[in-house]
Amino acid sequence: MQNSHSKNIAVLLLGTLFISTSGVLGKYIALAPELIILCRAFLAGIFIYIFCKITKVDLKIKSKKDAISFLISGFLMGAHWVTYFYALKLANVALGMLSIFTYPIITAFLEPLFTKQKLNSIHVLLAVLVFFGIFILIPEFSFENDDFKGILLGILSALFFALRNLVVKKQVKNYNGSMLMFYQMIVVTVFLIPILFYSDFTNVYSQIPFLILVALLTTAIGHTMLVNSLKHFSAATASIISSVQPIFGIIIAYIFINEIPSPNTFIGGSLVLLTVVIESFRSKK
Numbered sequence: 001m002q003n004s005h006s007k008n009i010a011v012l013l014l015g016t017l018f019i020s021t022s023g024v025l026g027k028y029i030a031l032a033p034e035l036i037i038l039c040r041a042f043l044a045g046i047f048i049y050i051f052c053k054i055t056k057v058d059l060k061i062k063s064k065k066d067a068i069s070f071l072i073s074g075f076l077m078g079a080h081w082v083t084y085f086y087a088l089k090l091a092n093v094a095l096g097m098l099s100i101f102t103y104p105i106i107t108a109f110l111e112p113l114f115t116k117q118k119l120n121s122i123h124v125l126l127a128v129l130v131f132f133g134i135f136i137l138i139p140e141f142s143f144e145n146d147d148f149k150g151i152l153l154g155i156l157s158a159l160f161f162a163l164r165n166l167v168v169k170k171q172v173k174n175y176n177g178s179m180l181m182f183y184q185m186i187v188v189t190v191f192l193i194p195i196l197f198y199s200d201f202t203n204v205y206s207q208i209p210f211l212i213l214v215a216l217l218t219t220a221i222g223h224t225m226l227v228n229s230l231k232h233f234s235a236a237t238a239s240i241i242s243s244v245q246p247i248f249g250i251i252i253a254y255i256f257i258n259e260i261p262s263p264n265t266f267i268g269g270s271l272v273l274l275t276v277v278i279e280s281f282r283s284k285k
Contacts, residue, residue: 008232012241015225018217020248023097024256025214026088029207033085035199036211037078038192043215045185048178048224057176061183069167070180074187076164081188083157091150093253094261094269097246098137099154101272104240105131106162111234114166126240126275133271136264165238169230177228181220244276 029036052059061067088096105127112119134155139147171180229238247269253259261269 012229015222016242016245018222020245022218023093023249026085029210030203034195037081039211040215041185041188044219047220048182070183073167074184076160077184078188080160083153087150087153090146094250094265097249099151100158101243102155103158103162129275133268136268172230177224181224243272
């Protein structure tokens with residue numbers, strides 16, 4: 001039992017590491033955020049479809065109610081990605097990534113509305129720690145400050161992501177994680193098709209390798225692993241454990257684009273990491 005729990009934690013953390021590459025890629029890819037997300041969703045959908053066909057994953061939707069749920073979760077996923085990538089463009093990678101990790105707070109408070117679970121006081125405490133860590137990150141409370149605007153967009157992105165995870169969690173017992181991601185990618189692509197009529201495609205060809213990377217590693221593999229982890233943990237537990245993502249992202253940003261976090265970023269990030277360690281041990285019980 002303990003080995004199985006450790007394996008599930010390891011898979012969730014590995015998926016989180018892959019998702020963490022989104023910070024650097026979102027900052028580095030020289031395209032508008034909504035165009036990046038359209039390409040990301042379209043390419044990821046292709047990769048996931050091929051994987052589903054090879055592994056014989058059933059792609060049939062069982063009911064109209066489930067189809068509506070898929071539509072909602074896809075819209076929320078697209079909204080999360082677009083606002084998140086705008087946050088990365090405005091702020092640095094560390095602030096952009098850390099700001100969306102208010103989503104464990106939002107998840108902890110919203111999950112009782114979606115399930116029969118009661119509000120867990122431990123989750124509330126850990127969520128407060130994450131919130132305090134985010135508060136330390138804010139350099140200046142001014143809408144003229146790009147970092148501040150980036151953090152606000154990150155928090156909005158967190159709301160969309162928390163809602164998406166809660167909607168998807170209801171489906172993971174009945175559907176394969178790859179199948180769920182495939183339909184979300186279709187929905188995101190369809191919703192963003194209108195941007196093709198006004199987007200600037202000047203740099204698209206030079207950015208294709210990075211778009212493939214964000215579609216395959218970050219999305220098709222990383223997010224599918226995260227969705228599958230919801231079978232083994234509550235949405236709140238998975239959210240808090242995966243809060244290590246900004247730490248991974250900061251390290252990746254330092255290695256690849258030489259972005260050095262401020263002392264406040266280290267303090268706030270340490271608080272986030274502390275909640276991950278606590279929840280990892282607490283969820284064993």
